[in-house]
Amino acid sequence: MTTTFPTRRRWWLAVPAVVLGGSLVGVPAAGADPGSPSVPAADARAADWPDAPDGFASTGGGTTGGAAGETVTVTDYAGLVRYATADEPYVIRVDGQIRVEPLGTEVRVASDKTIIGAGADAHIVGGGFFLNEVSNVIIRNLTIRDTRMPDDDPGDDAYDYDGIQMDGADHVWIDHNRIERMNDGLIDSREDTTDLTVSWNILNEGNKSFGIGWTDNVTARMTIHHNLVSDTNSRNPSIDNVAMAHLYNNHLRDTGSGNWSRGSSNTVIENSYFQDVEDPYYKDADASLVQRGSIVVDSDGRRETGGSAFDPGAHYSYTLDPADDVPALLDDGAGPQADIGV
Incomplete structure (x- = not known):
């Protein structure tokens, strides 16, 4: 059985509908009329959010996630694990809140998954995701939260x-998520993970926001744009040994550090907004950092x-959006959206 309906979201493909947890998943037809009156009202802003990644995740054949496979809806942890770990491609729609057990499980x-x-x-509570030497993955429109441990040391090292x-992954798109109150890193891109785009996310209330590196190689390529990073202490991001790191239109607010180009990284920062940030942007001796068009307010420390x-x-x-427009743009558009994944 195949169910189709008009949509503006072209990343859906016409694939079989699947029933999980008593709900029927309808799959929109490719190329459907975007002006159809049957499109839900919540989809009115869908054109604002591209159907595919930009940046480095769009290069080398692009990142399509599970678009070649079936679309399924999951409402519990068992269903999420079943389809996320499967060999076949899947578009996995998360409906409601899923609690991860045991606490802290990733x-x-x-490969070839869209979650x-x-x-x-849609919330993932008490756990996260691990991409270990996989390719072609999209993680989108989720709130991932709450693994913080009250008995941990200040460096978040015990848990x-x-x-x-991500360890050794490639072609990954992380988009429109809210990630907060995790016990270690909100995002870690490690061991030569490359062709990565991180866009329109909220990284909030964490000690370590976004660490990049854990390698002596200088091969990784990544694009980080339109992200709101707030109330975090370190790694905002920390960019170690990245061949090409492009950061633009990001908003850092109330953070303990800024954008750090480490090791032999080559970093370009454009039209970002730094507000109440210690050391807004800075570099190691062997790293490159080019900055243009950014705004820095109420911030002290290094600008190198x-x-x-x-x-x-x-x-x-x-x-590029103008730097002075970035706070309002991200307050409105960063994080999970009602018109994505519906």
Whole structure:
């Protein structure tokens, strides 16, 4: 049985509908009329959110996640694990709140998967995701939260409970999520993870926000744009040994550190907004950091640039928003959205 209906979200493909937990998952037809009156009102802003990643995740064949496979809806932890770890491609819609057991477990995600919240109220509570040497994964429109341990030391070292950890992964898109109150890193991109785009997320209330590196190689490429990072202490992000790191239109607010280009990284920062940030942007001696167009307010400490870095526009097309528009843009558009995944 196949059910189709018009949609503006072209990442859905016409694949079999699947029933899980008593609900029928309808699959929109590709190329459907975007002006159809049957499109839900909540989808009115869908055109604001691209159907596919931009940045480095769009290069080298792109990142499509589970679009080649079936679309399923999951409402419990067992269903999430079943489809996330499967060998076959899947688009996995998360409906409602799923509690991870035991606390701190990171669900291992296999290649060719899309895990997407069905609207703005999809939560992964008490755990996160682990992408270990996999390719072509999309994690989108989820709130991932609450593994913080009250008895941990201040460095969050005793319990390695990350929001999203990637080791040796490639072609990954992390988009429109809210990740907060995790005991270790909110996002860790490790061991040469590459062709990564992190866009329109809220990284909030954490000690370690976004760590990148854990390698002596300088091969990784990543794009980090339109993210709100607030109330975090360190790694905002910390960028170690990345060949090409392009950061633009991000808003850092009330953070204990800023954008740090480490090791031999080559970093370009454009049109971002730093507010109440210690050391807004800075670099190691062997790293490159080019900054242009950003705004810094109520912030102290290092603002260091140097080196030639690289030209992001030689690798993909992108459009910069004015830096002074960034706080309002992200307050409205970052994090999970009601019109994504519906």
